[in-house]
Amino acid sequence: MIMPPINWPSDLTQLAVDLPNWHKNLFFQQTKKEFFSRIDVLKQKSARLDIHTIVIEIAKIVATIGDAHTAVVLPRYNRLPIEVYCFQEGLFVVAAMPTCQNLLWQKLIAINGETISSICKRLEQVISHENQSFVLAQLPEYLICTDILFGLGIIDDLHHVTIQVETDQQKIIDCQVHAIKYEDWQDVLTEQKQEIVALPLYRQHPDQYYWSHLTEDKGFLYVNYNKCKNMTEHTVEYFSSKLIKRLEDNLTIQYLAIDLRNNGGGNSELLKDFLHWLGKFKRLNQQGHLFVIVGRDTFSSALLNVYYLKYHSAAIFIGEATGGKPNCYGEVKYLSLASSGLAIRYSTQYYKLIEDETQLSFEPDVVKEVTFQDYKNHIDPCLEWIYQQIQVGPV
Known part of the structure; x- marks a missing residue:
């Protein structure tokens, strides 16, 4: 034809x-x-x-x-x-x-x-x-x-x-x-x-939209949120409910990192219930206990989640300037x-998130650029910085 x-x-x-x-x-x-x-x-x-x-x-x-x-x-x-x-x-x-x-x-x-x-x-x-x-x-x-x-x-x-x-x-x-x-x-x-062996956490499980890694003896929970979208196996709501239960029940967890650096967006509402709960959870929502990682791939709905955390938590933000613009179509x-x-x-x-229309990216509190040597040697400078702050060894 x-x-x-x-x-x-x-x-x-x-x-x-x-x-x-x-x-x-x-x-x-x-x-x-x-x-x-x-x-x-x-x-x-x-x-x-x-x-x-x-x-x-x-x-x-x-x-x-x-x-x-x-x-x-x-x-x-x-x-x-x-x-x-x-x-x-x-x-x-x-x-x-x-x-x-x-x-x-x-x-x-x-x-x-x-x-x-x-x-x-x-x-x-x-x-x-x-x-x-x-x-x-x-x-x-x-x-x-x-x-x-x-x-x-x-x-x-x-x-x-x-x-x-x-x-x-x-x-x-x-x-x-x-x-x-x-x-x-x-x-x-x-x-x-x-x-694949010995990869840093943020490069593990690329096929999963969200997952977590707990090092209980160090009181540190890492949450990777790669896409604002439900997986077939279980929804964001289910994942969030499990996270909340784990954090409420396990008193040894004193530090939490939420990694949004590879999240290109989707539906920002999916994580809202967890973020709302986190904003009221005093054990973690305090300076030096809550960390958020952002980067060039943080975009769209993921950026909405970032700004919710900025306005409703005591989180420290680490990484690169976001690919998403705060006020955007x-x-x-x-x-x-x-x-x-x-x-x-x-x-x-x-979507208007801030008053400054000229701001092109969300800028983290602590800038950690991506270097080739770190990548090749399986080093995550963002988590390394967090480890230094909470005085624990690498997960």
Whole structure:
């Protein structure tokens, strides 16, 4: 069956009509003239562009809105066989398929001859964001997607890419890498899970939305809350009720850490009952006994939970500036462009948590940046700082 060609001018017209009508306040940062002008320019040249480039150009237009919740859902089929992460020292390969094990722990310098610094600046135009923390959070996913790299003109072949890395001996190496399908990486992750040992708590159980770890003889309970969403096995309400019972019954628990650094959001109401209870639980809700860890991936509903704790507890906040902006648009719905089927998220509500409209992130009381050496050596600087405060050894 031959699919009819995509009518991009029609889709762009739909975008120009529907997005301003359905978004809560599309023109809070740019003028209508700027938005419509960008769409008109793309319409005029759309016939000369391939599908990958047009999708990226639409993503750029949507990103100029300045709302991290409003973004093009970029189609992702092909990826590099590696995982990367942005550290204080630069961007490093933190996982790799067997065929690319020589790249593991190496610093990424360039892709197809273009420096990582230049590529990151170009990707920033595609990523809908409100602050640099969110850009840092999103870059690793964008950098490994060859569909995106191709659409930006960084690579000219979806399946064969030249990567340049710098070794720990400061030797520069060029590597030819073959892209894979996203589903093929999942199989690799399943195999690698069996080999994970001695990881810090925040990197354990990535498949679970919430879990806890108790070191009873040290009076310390660590709670990891990775997603504001119910798991199939048990709900957040059930998990919260078990936590409350454990904390009420076990008088040896004198310290509590809630880790929200990897929580990208969901439904903020799910944890509200537990947070409300915690605010009245005097044994833990006092200075030096309650800690909250935040980071670049703390976003949306997770940030609402952070601010609830800020206003209703004596918690000390540790980590990085959040990817979520305190006052922001949210409550996402989806728009589908009729001809291409391209999906676009858009915000339907505005949330005001603080008076200062210029504040771009929630800033923790104690800043602990992510370093490559800590990551490679399985050290969590946030928990290490907490251990020092409560004078206990590592969990």
